[in-house]
Every structure is written in structure tokens, then in C-alpha cells.
Amino acid sequence: MYQLNQVSKVFGGRTIAVDDLDLKVRRGEKLALIGPSGAGKTTLFRMLNLTIPPTSGTLLFDALNVSSLHGRRLREVRRRIGTVYQQHNLVPRLQVVHNVLSGRLGAWSIWRSVRSLIRPQEADLAYEALSQVGIPEKLYDRTETLSGGQQQRVAIARALVQNPEVILADEPVSSVDPALAAGIVKLLIELSETYRKTLIMNLHSVDLALAHFPRIIGLRDGKISFDLPAAEVTDEHLAVLYAGSQTEIGEEVPSLAELRPVRSCQPRLTT
Amino acid sequence: MPSYAPSAPASLALPRRHSSYFPVVFSVLFLLTFAGSYRLAQVQPLLLFDAEGRRNIWKFVAGMFPPDLSWSFLSLLGRPILETIQISIMGTVVAVAIGFPLGLLATSSLTFKGILNERELANSRPRVLLRKTSYLLARAALSLFRTIPEFIWAFMFVRAVGLGPFPGVLAIGIAYAGMLGKVYSEMLEHVNPGPLEALQATGASKLAIIVYGLMPQALPNVVSYTLYRWECAVRASAILGFVGAGGIGQQLEISMRMFDFSQVITLVAILFVMVAGVDALSARARRAILGRQRV
Ligand SMILES: Nc1ncnc2c1ncn2[C@@H]1O[C@H](COP(=O)(O)OP(=O)(O)O)[C@@H](O)[C@H]1O
Numbered sequence: 001m002y003q004l005n006q007v008s009k010v011f012g013g014r015t016i017a018v019d020d021l022d023l024k025v026r027r028g029e030k031l032a033l034i035g036p037s038g039a040g041k042t043t044l045f046r047m048l049n050l051t052i053p054p055t056s057g058t059l060l061f062d063a064l065n066v067s068s069l070h071g072r073r074l075r076e077v078r079r080r081i082g083t084v085y086q087q088h089n090l091v092p093r094l095q096v097v098h099n100v101l102s103g104r105l106g107a108w109s110i111w112r113s114v115r116s117l118i119r120p121q122e123a124d125l126a127y128e129a130l131s132q133v134g135i136p137e138k139l140y141d142r143t144e145t146l147s148g149g150q151q152q153r154v155a156i157a158r159a160l161v162q163n164p165e166v167i168l169a170d171e172p173v174s175s176v177d178p179a180l181a182a183g184i185v186k187l188l189i190e191l192s193e194t195y196r197k198t199l200i201m202n203l204h205s206v207d208l209a210l211a212h213f214p215r216i217i218g219l220r221d222g223k224i225s226f227d228l229p230a231a232e233v234t235d236e237h238l239a240v241l242y243a244g245s246q247t248e249i250g251e252e253v254p255s256l257a258e259l260r261p262v263r264s265c266q267p268r269l270t271t
Numbered sequence: 272m273p274s275y276a277p278s279a280p281a282s283l284a285l286p287r288r289h290s291s292y293f294p295v296v297f298s299v300l301f302l303l304t305f306a307g308s309y310r311l312a313q314v315q316p317l318l319l320f321d322a323e324g325r326r327n328i329w330k331f332v333a334g335m336f337p338p339d340l341s342w343s344f345l346s347l348l349g350r351p352i353l354e355t356i357q358i359s360i361m362g363t364v365v366a367v368a369i370g371f372p373l374g375l376l377a378t379s380s381l382t383f384k385g386i387l388n389e390r391e392l393a394n395s396r397p398r399v400l401l402r403k404t405s406y407l408l409a410r411a412a413l414s415l416f417r418t419i420p421e422f423i424w425a426f427m428f429v430r431a432v433g434l435g436p437f438p439g440v441l442a443i444g445i446a447y448a449g450m451l452g453k454v455y456s457e458m459l460e461h462v463n464p465g466p467l468e469a470l471q472a473t474g475a476s477k478l479a480i481i482v483y484g485l486m487p488q489a490l491p492n493v494v495s496y497t498l499y500r501w502e503c504a505v506r507a508s509a510i511l512g513f514v515g516a517g518g519i520g521q522q523l524e525i526s527m528r529m530f531d532f533s534q535v536i537t538l539v540a541i542l543f544v545m546v547a548g549v550d551a552l553s554a555r556a557r558r559a560i561l562g563r564q565r566v
């Protein structure tokens with residue numbers, strides 16, 4: 001499914017987030033990425049879902065070199081990759097149904113997309129996906145009124161509706177109640193098994209990773225520290241992986257950028 | 272964090288404040304500018320109180336009372352009042368129609384910067400150049416539109432299309448397009464980019480990202496600012512009458528030219544009621560929108 005050869009990502013010419021990485025992921029595989037905060041996991045995911053390009057190296061998706069793609073062809077490949085984000089990345093003011101159906105935007109024409117905001121197209125699809133994640137009754141609720149765990153389920157439903165070949169889940173449970181975390185991880189695994197999808201997940205919790213994934217990759221300083229079957233991961237591996245890094249709770253919060261005061265003849269702007 | 276020699280032991284626990292000379296320098300510059308302007312603009316408050324000024328002001332104020340409420344005058348005003356409202360509405364509509372597309376082009380996070388363009392524009396200098404050019408052109412157009420006051424625009428459009436409300440509509444449309452476009456672009460640039468990134472990752476086109484991610488997030492601010500501009504437009508369309516662009520201002524200009532201050536005071540009162548009415552109306556609309564958001 002994926003083949004990465006010497007892939008690096010450097011930010012601002014200085015910060016090496018991913019360093020000369022080689023990685024192969026087969027179709028249908030389930031693997032967990034673990035590692036300390038700042039190891040480059042999110043950056044790797046954003047390269048895998050074609051949001052940011054590598055600084056160097058080649059990234060093959062399904063044996064296709066994606067580096068030169070743009071426009072429609074790039075969007076078509078993106079459609080085949082679904083992502084679930086740590087912060088859900090839903091549009092708070094939209095109804096749940098629209099957030100779920102936004103997984104279809106890659107397939108719909110712009111007219112259909114606009115029409116759907118007035119009268120939801122394929123609402124049955126959204127309902128089905130929400131049933132899969134256990135909250136069908138929230139179909140027409142405003143997304144921002146849902147709890148964190150429910151919003152994460154909506155984000156998963158969006159990925160289901162997109163019907164991709166790969167699901168990338170970037171710490172999908174780190175902003176969720178720990179009691180619910182295991183449930184959501186299991187849900188993602190079951191769904192990807194049912195629909196035969198490749199699943200790659202970043203996990204903060206080593207226990208969850210070892211308990212549910214056959215293949216574990218430890219990432220540290222942008223490099224692969226180990227790449228082993230779950231059964232072969234020892235405490236020493238983990239000690240090396242997390243050496244010198246305190247496990248932190250609560251990562252970066254999304255900064256809802258505040259509006260700068262707007263200049264006008266008589267400035268008076270409700271924010 | 273760099274540690275400096277502690278000068279005040281009391282603040283040891285606090286991070287040191289960086290002090291700089293800029294505030295001082297700017298304060299001095301400001302005072303100098305102010306003093307200079309005071310002289311150059313020939314501000315002479317006493318002029319208001321000398322014999323000539325007192326007489327004129329008295330004539331003006333005394334002439335206002337009693338206000339002209341005769342039916343023969345009021346019956347003239349129905350049409351201009353309606354015209355003023357229509358000019359302000361149509362002008363705002365034109366301003367949105369021009370300002371919104373230009374505002375989108377002038378939004379750097381849409382045209383060439385940030386997460387929505389990083390992959391698309393990687394290793395393609397011509398595409399970057401093209402996007403940057405359209406961005407700069409849109410910004411330049413918006414800035415030209417709004418630096419020329421609506422009064423001057425009206426003056427030019429009256430020459431171009433003749434007297435009447437239409438040049439007023441065009442003047443407000445163009446001048447306000449400049450302001451709306453600029454403000455829209457700032458609002459769009461400051462939405463949370465997370466959802467946009469997620470939409471893009473599903474394979475959504477840029478238009479779809481605008482419709483599903485950008486607009487829903489920016490809509491309350493966009494609507495509220497547009498309504499506010501509409502209030503401004505009511506005020507402005509009163510002035511535009513002075514250069515022959517229709518509306519209540521035209522009547523105001525006639526009455527002033529004829530030194531009929533009793534009519535002027537009536538017109539000003541009507542204008543006040545209109546602006547207050549529009550103000551109340553848009554405040555309600557704003558509350559409705561923003562209130563819904565807080566659910
Ligand atoms: N957009 C960015 N610009 C600059 N630096 C970044 C950016 N994204 C991530 N980094 C840096 O890259 C490194 C890896 O970050 P990240 O991929 O988020 O790690 P993880 O997800 O494993 O916590 C960090 O040092 C981070 O500061």
C-alpha cells in the first residue's frame with residue numbers, strides 16, 4: 001500500500017521532523033505507531049495522506065509516485081485515504097449529517113455538495129455510518145453540542161462514508177475519556193477488518209497499541225527505533241523509545257485564531 | 272529562557288519584562304505630530320465665539336425652529352426616503368457581489384499560503400507566481416476601491432451615467448466592495464485551519480472546502496459585518512445626494528442651498544430615525560445569528 005524510501009521532512013530549514021525514513025505497509029495491514037511527543041508521528045501522517053510533501057525521498061502510494069500529482073489527480077488519490085484526527089477537525093457549526101457527508105465531497109460535484117447543505121444528499125449513508133459508530137440519533141444535531149467522544153465518532157463516520165482504502169488515525173483517543181478510548185480503538189479495528197481496510201494508527205497509549213495491533217513501530221526523533229510484531233516488543237525497546245522524555249498529558253490545544261480587530265471607519269465588530 | 276541580572280528582587284518570581292524605547296519614541300513623535308497638525312490645520316476655537324461666528328451660528332440655529340412639518344414639504348419626501356433605503360440596499364448587494372469574490376482571491380490561505388496550498392504548489396514556481404499575482408491584484412483592486420471615498424466615486428459616476436440613484440448605487444457598491452473584501456479576507460484567514468485540512472484530505476475541491484469549511488466558520492462574522500456596512504451605507508447615501516446621486520441627500524442639499532434650515536432640521540431628524548431603525552434591525556438580525564451559534 002505504502003512504500004517510503006528515505007523520506008525526510010524538514011520544517012523551516014531547521015526542524016527535522018522525519019529523518020530519512022524507510023517504511024513498507026502492505027494492503028490490509030494494521031499497525032500502530034508509538035513514540036514520544038515530537039517524534040514526528042503527525043508529520044509522517046500528513047505526508048501519508050498527501051497534505052504536505054516530503055522534503056526529500058520518495059513516497060509511493062499503491063505503487064504510484066505521488067510527488068508530481070496536483071489538481072484533480074491529486075484529489076483522486078486523497079479520496080482513497082481517510083484520516084481521523086486527534087482534534088476531530090469537524091466544522092462545529094454544521095449539523096452532524098453534513099460533517100459526516102463531507103466525506104463524500106471528493107466524489108460529489110460542487111453543485112451536489114452545495115445542494116446537500118440545503119437538503120442532505122445520501123442521508124441514509126450518513127445514518128448508516130453513524131449507526132456503525134453507535135450514535136445514529138445524533139444525525140441532525142449541531143456538531144458542537146456533542147461531547148468529545150461523540151465528535152470523534154462523527155469523525156470516524158466521516159471516514160467510513162468516504163470509503164477509503166486506508167484509514168490513518170492520528171491519536172484518535174488522546175482527547176477522549178480514557179474509559180472510552182479502548183472502545184474507539186476497538187471500533188476502528190473492527191470496522192477496518194469488516195471493510196478490509198488498511199489501518200495505521202498513532203497511539204499515545206502503549207498498552208492500547210500492544211493489546212490491539214499485530215505490528216508496532218516505535219518512532220523517535222523522526223527515525224524508526226523499532227518495527228516489530230507486538231509480541232516481540234520488550235520493556236527495553238520501550239525504555240529506549242521513551243528515554244529522557246516525560247510522558248505528558250494533554251497535548252497542544254487547537255488555537256482558535258482570534259480575529260484581529262478590524263479596521264474600518266467606525267470600528268465596531270461583534271466577534 | 273535567558274536569565275538577566277535581576278534588578279528588582281521583588282519580581283524575581285516573574286519572567287522579566289522586556290522594556291524598549293519604542294513606546295517613548297512613538298509618544299514623542301505622536302505629540303510632535305499633534306502639535307504640528309494643530310497649527311497647520313489652523314485650529315482656532317476662538318473663531319466660533321467671535322461676533323461674526325456667533326451671528327452665523329445663531330442664524331443657523333434660529334432658522335431651524337420651528338421645523339418645517341408642512342404637508343407640502345413632507346409629501347415631497349416619501350420618494351427620496353425610499354430611494355435612500357433602496358440605494359443603500361442595492362449598493363450593499365453590489366458591494367458584496369464584487370467584494371466577496373475579490374475577498375476570496377485576497378485570502379492568502381486560499382491562494383498561495385498554508386496547508387491548502389502546500390502540496391499543490393510544491394515544486395511548481397509558475398503556479399506559485401500565478402497565484403501570488405492574482406492575490407496581489409485582488410488586494411490592489413480592493414485597496415483602490417476603498418481609498419477613494421464613496422463621495423468621489425459618486426461624483427465620477429454622476430458624470431458617467433447621469434443624475435439619479437444609480438450612480439449612488441455604483442458609488443456605494445465600489446467603495447464598500449473595497450472595505451468588505453478586505454475585511455472578509457481577514458475573517459477567512461483567521462478561521463480554524465484544522466477542519467479545512469481534514470476536508471482537503473478527503474479529496475474535496477477547493478470550492479467545496481470553502482463551502483463546507485470556510486464559510487460555516489466565518490459566516491457569523493461575515494454577516495454581522497455586512498449588516499454593519501449596510502448601516503454605514505444608509506448614512507452615506509444621504510451624503511451622496513449632494514453630488515446629485517439621488518435620495519434624501521439631494522433634498523438636503525437643496526434646502527441647505529436655499530438656507531431653509533427649518534427643512535434641514537426635519538431632514539436630519541428623518542435621517543436619524545432611518546439610521547436608528549436600520550441599526551435596530553441589523554442588531555436583531557445579528558443577535559439571531561450569533562445567538563443561534565451559542566446553542
Ligand atoms: N508545521 C510545522 N512547522 C514547523 N515545525 C513543525 C510543524 N509540524 C511539526 N513540527 C515539528 O516537527 C516535530 C515533530 O512534530 P510532530 O510530527 O507533531 O510530532 P508528534 O506527532 O510525534 O508529536 C516537532 O519538533 C514539531 O515541533
Ligand SMILES: [Mg+2]
Binds near residue numbers: 041042043171
Ligand atoms: Mg502528534
